């Protein structure tokens with residue numbers, strides 16, 4: 001899939017030099033509430049025992065308030081690295097910037113924030129999980145090319161390092177008028193500006209949610225655990241009573257993610273020496289609808305060589321997994337499948353229903369090229385969850401680096417009351433599909449190249465991407 005190189009490594013230092021350093025005297029670790037407008041004390045030495053005591057008492061007071069305080073262990077509070085002996089001489093109004101979802105653009109914002117926090121602004125990240133698995137390397141784990149920990153980003157450590165408060169919970173609703181976010185478990189949070197980067201889920205959610213042999217690729221943070229649990233059951237069953245029949249693994253969705261997963265599952269058949277048949281199913285009559293003809297031909301040739309079957313032209317509409325598992329297609333055909341990896345095109349996450357923001361006909365958040373919601377509200381939206389007016393960016397192609405630069409710019413501008421700038425993604429990007437066997441296919445403007453060096457390139461870019469967020 002599309003890979004991008006992080007420009008921030010080099011930019012970090014100069015950006016830090018160019019922008020005025022933040023007022024590190026902000027005691028933001030005591031700002032438990034989103035609405036503590038005034039820091040209610042003055043002239044406190046941040047290194048003194050008095051300050052430490054104040055932090056604890058303020059935090060305790062806030063925690064005591066049932067509807068507001070963040071008392072759970074799911075909340076991590078930290079503050080930016082403070083310089084020594086700075087003093088606060090007047091009350092300061094701190095504003096609350098809240099990032100909803102640890103999508104790829106928001107991860108970049110965290111890293112940027114470490115050196116460039118905005119003056120008098122506290123940053124909070126809301127994430128449904130305390131870690132992120134980089135999706136670009138997920139197929140590589142299945143193929144045995146990566147250890148899971150090589151692809152994992154620990155949000156607790158990352159937020160600690162970047163001076164960002166972390167709330168591990170699912171945001172269930174967002175009201176742009178009252179500026180409140182409600183969670184599955186935590187108390188409500190207020191914000192001055194929110195940015196949403198919660199991604200998408202594969203389509204036909206009610207179907208894949210209701211069958212245990214169907215493993216959705218999203219959320220990617222839990223995919224491996226869910227996949228392994230089901231896969232192990234099958235392997236154990238087969239080991240107890242090896243039969244003449246092959247284990248049937250189906251990948252539903254023949255887009256880039258589905259193709260990469262099919263290649264990886266076929267590769268793991270070799271590594272585990274298991275009798276697995278891999279099949280790709282899609283309602284479209286052709287694989288990879290967003291790719292060039294050359295790439296489609298190349299993938300089909302490799303599928304044939306590696307024994308990966310395809311069933312195209314009819315969608316999966318039902319399944320039965322009480323006896324032998326079967327998938328029912330729209331045309332009435334049935335296909336046996338012991339394990340199904342669900343990787344269909346992107347749909348809006350169900351939690352969006354509670355986000356009181358304008359939505360497109362597909363149900364994603366209607367957004368301007370400046371990232372702001374099409375309503376005049378203090379909410380930005382980035383990534384798969386956004387449908388940007390006048391842009392047709394395919395879902396699932398992150399381009400997170402360029403987008404993160406533009407989002408950073410607009411976050412600063414918004415707090416400075418400056419006009420926002422528009423972001424227009426590049427029309428054609430390089431995409432790289434991993435084939436699971438240490439080769440990969442590169443597509444650029446209709447051209448297609450397949451080989452080991454393409455895999456080397458993807459591997460280098462992906463490892464570099466993840467490493468920048470991994471804190472030891």
Ligand SMILES: Cc1cc2nc3c(=O)[nH]c(=O)nc-3n(C[C@H](O)[C@H](O)[C@H](O)COP(=O)(O)OP(=O)(O)OC[C@H]3O[C@@H](n4cnc5c(N)ncnc54)[C@H](O)[C@@H]3O)c2cc1C
Nearest residue numbers: 001101102103104128135136170171198199351383384398
């Ligand atoms: C198998 C596979 C391979 C891929 N390979 C690549 C690749 O090589 N290169 C590439 O660029 N892209 C790749 N992608 C696409 C990528 O994963 C994303 O879909 C895409 O980058 C869009 O990302 P995003 O930033 O919009 O959101 P995501 O990366 O999907 O992140 C959204 C985050 O928000 C969290 N979240 C969701 N709902 C809530 C909520 N209500 N409250 C709090 N948190 C929430 C999720 O848990 C998740 O951590 C791949 C995807 C898959 C499935």
